Amino acid sequence: MITGKNYIGNQLSAKGSKTFKTFNPLLNIENQWEITEASQDEVNQAAELATEAFKTYSKTSGAKKAQFLRAIADEIEALGDELLQVYSSESGLPNGRAKGERGRTLGQLRAFANHVEEGNWVDASIDTAQPDRKPLPKVDLRKMNVPLGPVVVFGASNFPFAFSTAGGDTAAAIASGCPVIVKSHPMHAATGEMVSSAVIKAAEKTGMPNGVFSNLNSSGIEVGQQLVQHPKVKAVGFTGSIHGGRALYDLAAKRDEPIPVFAEMGSINPVVILPQALNNRAETIAKTYAGSITLGTGQFCTNPGLIIGVKSAGLTSFVNTLAEEIVKVEPSCMLHPNIAGAYETNKSKALSQSGIKVLAGYENDVEPNYARQVVTTVEGDTFLNNPTLHHEVFGPFSLVVQCEDKQQLEDIISNLEGQLTGTIISDDNEVAEYSNVVNALQNRVGRIIFNGVPTGVEVCPSMLHGGPYPASTDSRFTAVGVDSIKRFVRPFSFQDWPNDLLPDELKNENPLGIIRNVNGKLTSQKI
Amino acid sequence: MITGKNYIGNQLSAKGSKTFKTFNPLLNIENQWEITEASQDEVNQAAELATEAFKTYSKTSGAKKAQFLRAIADEIEALGDELLQVYSSESGLPNGRAKGERGRTLGQLRAFANHVEEGNWVDASIDTAQPDRKPLPKVDLRKMNVPLGPVVVFGASNFPFAFSTAGGDTAAAIASGCPVIVKSHPMHAATGEMVSSAVIKAAEKTGMPNGVFSNLNSSGIEVGQQLVQHPKVKAVGFTGSIHGGRALYDLAAKRDEPIPVFAEMGSINPVVILPQALNNRAETIAKTYAGSITLGTGQFCTNPGLIIGVKSAGLTSFVNTLAEEIVKVEPSCMLHPNIAGAYETNKSKALSQSGIKVLAGYENDVEPNYARQVVTTVEGDTFLNNPTLHHEVFGPFSLVVQCEDKQQLEDIISNLEGQLTGTIISDDNEVAEYSNVVNALQNRVGRIIFNGVPTGVEVCPSMLHGGPYPASTDSRFTAVGVDSIKRFVRPFSFQDWPNDLLPDELKNENPLGIIRNVNGKLTSQKI
Known part of the structure; x- marks a missing residue:
């Protein structure tokens, strides 16, 4: 009840x-x-x-x-x-x-x-x-x-x-x-x-x-x-x-x-698609990303709100396919009228920025509180010079930035705010030539993904969900x-404390059998 | 040069x-x-x-x-x-x-x-x-x-x-x-x-x-x-x-x-002396503490600025001996005229508080910038009600708080600000009866010491030098x-990253031979 x-x-x-x-x-x-x-x-x-x-x-x-x-x-x-x-x-x-x-x-x-x-x-x-x-x-x-x-x-x-x-x-x-x-x-x-x-x-x-x-x-x-x-x-x-x-x-x-x-x-989770990957499989990538952008009505903090590539035939093919695919997705309901309202407001604000172009968006009427997805594009220098475009639009929205060259790609990454994730889409050996881009991305994010989508946060010990501000207030x-248990604890030292009054974790006899660092060596042995 | x-x-x-x-x-x-x-x-x-x-x-x-x-x-x-x-x-x-x-x-x-x-x-x-x-x-x-x-x-x-x-x-x-x-x-x-x-x-x-x-x-x-x-x-x-x-x-x-x-x-590093210890060895403890209070002209962040005991013949004997011993110490030079000046100012401020009594202090003339040590005492309720007495006097100064009973001792500890250290002076089994006091102290400090002095910070992996605010801004x-290396790093995740592009620490072959948590088990094995 x-x-x-x-x-x-x-x-x-x-x-x-x-x-x-x-x-x-x-x-x-x-x-x-x-x-x-x-x-x-x-x-x-x-x-x-x-x-x-x-x-x-x-x-x-x-x-x-x-x-x-x-x-x-x-x-x-x-x-x-x-x-x-x-x-x-x-x-x-x-x-x-x-x-x-x-x-x-x-x-x-x-x-x-x-x-x-x-x-x-x-x-x-x-x-x-x-x-x-x-x-x-x-x-x-x-x-x-x-x-x-x-x-x-x-x-x-x-x-x-x-x-x-x-x-x-x-x-x-x-x-x-x-x-x-x-x-x-x-x-x-x-x-x-x-x-x-x-x-x-x-x-x-x-x-x-x-x-x-x-x-x-x-x-x-x-x-x-x-x-x-x-x-x-x-x-x-x-x-x-x-x-x-x-x-x-x-x-x-x-x-x-x-x-x-x-x-x-918030986070816009930049996705960098490298040229060979675009050249070889632009359409497949576009289809995958149409799904990731609209997953859960775009209401994941790892939603890919920013896709970046260098201008090429491959990138053109990618944006064309993304435009085709995105409208095929059936719109879905947002969490609350306030969230649906904020989506419309933030989307409109983004769309009103100079130089932004709509690639495609769902145009038909929808039920109340449903979100109509939209994908947009902008030139690299326009993006670099307009911080409004760096802000999250919470919902099924994404912006494709078309860079002039590798250097502009690196500049854009270096100038992003902190992010939860960064993704590199690459053909097998291509990424090795982009170490500056990868390093710049690594400095801006908490998790870096190879040939995947940022949505889907695996719950396991090796997951890092967080990142430089403003992805989180404490990237550590x-x-x-x-x-994540480490957020709520502090280390504490006992000096010359009587063995029987120590917590079990620190007693000589190690009654819990845990692994401890004893005089510099990891061991579960007694002392 | x-x-x-x-x-x-x-x-x-x-x-x-x-x-x-x-x-x-x-x-x-x-x-x-x-x-x-x-x-x-x-x-x-x-x-x-x-x-x-x-x-x-x-x-x-x-x-x-x-x-x-x-x-x-x-x-x-x-x-x-x-x-x-x-x-x-x-x-x-x-x-x-x-x-x-x-x-x-x-x-x-x-x-x-x-x-x-x-x-x-x-x-x-x-x-x-x-x-x-x-x-x-x-x-x-x-x-x-x-x-x-x-x-x-x-x-x-x-x-x-x-x-x-x-x-x-x-x-x-x-x-x-x-x-x-x-x-x-x-x-x-x-x-x-x-x-x-x-x-x-x-x-x-x-x-x-x-x-x-x-x-x-x-x-x-x-x-x-x-x-x-x-x-x-x-x-x-x-x-x-x-x-x-x-x-x-x-x-x-x-x-x-x-x-x-x-x-x-800052920190005043409270020292609690339990009754039996006072009863059995007040004079020895007082001699030890006269040394700790004046060590390095009292210019250590772990200087014992606060000593707390329950009123008893033993406590009286302790304060009497401390008074005798403290004046035997030869004064020494402070780091700078500004620090010597601040010591005089803060000492005077403490001494001007209602209810505080000087037990003993070095009275003779000293060289410029030398600090004249002083030990003082106050009743438990006076201390509890006057936050000024809780503040550090950086230099060879200490305050002995004389409590009415065990409960007041616990109240005083519970109301302290965060501290680098807390010390318990106890006869062997006595401390077991003071678990509330120990727990209260543990909540207020970063390191707890048994039968020792807080001065002397061992540099080793098990040392915690820090503590709840204002001992430090981040007790974690x-x-x-x-x-302390952990302050300057953040965890970072690689998802599906190519093995040859991973840092050596994360490569399958574990070229550095470090201990890693692999699927939940600590090991230095390859994958």
Whole structure:
């Protein structure tokens, strides 16, 4: 049952006076549930509870945290089809996507369970004492990762499961030993409440402290601001727009005690198609990219918004085929009227720039909130000189930049803002001649792809989802994969600490059997 | 020969019109050398050169970087006694300290050389492709750490060698593959120039690109501000005051592209002495701490500025002995008249607070720039209610807080700002009864010490030198030890990248023989 209330720890709570409703973009009507926005009192309560919970939760063993994470996955699964229906009714995303994204979310939770159960992630490091060292004796030092404290997670509009309530950020923070307060995304607040009920059930079943998880509703920005400014909050995870992420980053940086904000923000994901590849298989590439541009109504942060090539017959053939293929795709629904509206506004702004030409766009009438895809083109020097064209148009939009030569290609890449991904489409040996272009691209992105599409973010340890600003606010961490746990921990050293009072991870006898760096050597041996 | 010029890459340069002189605090006179402050033009040149150098230096092998780091150490050694004399004449620190700190600096450079030569630090992670996976094939992903770009290092006043020109931050950045621009500390600019000449000589001898290192002089804050705001600068290392570190952090956070600032700032390093320990060995502890408080004229960031105990006969005996012992210590010279002046000002401010009592202080006349040590005491509730008493007095000063009970002890710890270190003095089994106090302390510090003193920072992999704000601006990284390299790198993923174009660290054949995480298992095997 959806109550529209907040979860302040294990308790449903609705002290605020402001309510709102979510929207079904497919039916173009409001959903039935009345959601109550959290009050400042509830924000404070959630933060206090999380701080209290941190005292015990931060010391909870990897095995116990793994039980909790697996229980969350099980409880989400147990919500069955009803959850998928609510998801679709709040996002317009089809049932297949709902199922796939739920699968990914469960997979993430279970991957983090395995990760903390295995336990190597704490990066245990031990330097044993040398009491006889000259001129000074050496002390015993032992270091491992410990959790930061209460973490606020902002749900993402475009991933109601995988990057929201119990998504990647939440799973990472919970795995690290940090309590989580979710600022539920207003577009899918009911989905968020259902998933929250699963998290709370899992916390109760596995004996986790009250306050290890809270879920707060809001339609505006106030609750989020209150959370980021709350002195007991120690880190923030966010997925969304550059505007929103930067605002949170700025708030956090101005605190008396600044805290890290891990915002994964916009990206246009440049794709460079090299000449021989264009010459040999322009049409195949164009067909592939027509699919990637429109995948999920272009609502992926890895959507290829920028395609770059050097002028040639091959490039002409590519743009012609792309134009033909793009209009064959059946338009689909966007997440919300606001997102559909922003798409139209940003598209119009891009199209109004001097020198931009429409290659092709879907022209027929569509249902409300459906996005009509469009592909455009521009000359290299026009692109170089107009920063507006470097900005993301969130949705099924892409811009093909036609360069004069290799040097202009390199200049364009070097002048891009930070990006999540960069892609090189190349015939086998061609890329070796473009090392300057590849190096320039590498400096601008977090992940570089050979002969593929940027959409499709594999959840695995070697994934880096992030990149130089503004792709993310901190390029030193990934938002996807088990290494994202590192965002919410800090290393901590014990000096000459009694063995029996050390955490198990650092005890001489290595009771957890983890791999540790002992006097410079990786080993799972006892000391 | 000391020219007073800046190094813009390999070139000595003095385009600015402003000059200044350093000061010999022992002789209480200005030093002879005229130092020329860097101009904005020179700042820009250094940043441009560093960016150009980054293109090749970022791809330089661990073996080559190790040669460079070792050559720096060798060239510093080759400067011989003259360097030690200049060091002492600009810091007032004695020859023994100069030698010891030089040894530590050379040790750091060589430890980083070993670290990058071994190569495991890149955290290579490989997930191989599964082309037959259902429903979707899995791509090949390979991740490793890559350098961020040009790094600015601010020299510290209190470590003219180990945390300045070629100190820990510089060694870490150079090891990571980042060019370094040093903002030389104005109090030891001539020492900085000599060390810079060694770095430049090493860069030339080992064939490093021009711009891999620059050294800029300034007496004020402008050059530092220009550097932190320069768009080509990608990270900042700083050791110094909270005021200075926070100003740089704020500047960096306001940039169009915010960059990380790793500032290691002030700390009062709380020491908790438990009742049985006080009861059994108050006098021994007091003698040890009289030494730690005055070590290096109290000019260490780990100086024990705060000692906390519960009222008892033992605590009374401790304060009495501390009072007797502290005045036996012969006062010594501070780094600079400004630092001696700040010590007097901050000491007076602390002493003027209501409820604070002087236990004992050195009363005799001293030479100019010498610091007269003082130990003070205050009641627990007075301390709790007066934040001024929580601030660092940089120099040989300490405050003993006398608590009513265990609960007040815990409250005091919980209300402290972030600290570099926390120390527990305990008889063997006593600490087990104080788990709340220990947990509270752990949440406030970066390193916790059992029955020792916080002064003396061992340089080893398990050291964490940093801590919650304001001990440092980013508690997730250490400023000491080889792991400090992690501040200047970001993980980077290659997707389906051709094997022969991958960095050696990620190639199938593992030509460097490093330990990698391959499909979830640590191994140095080929693929």
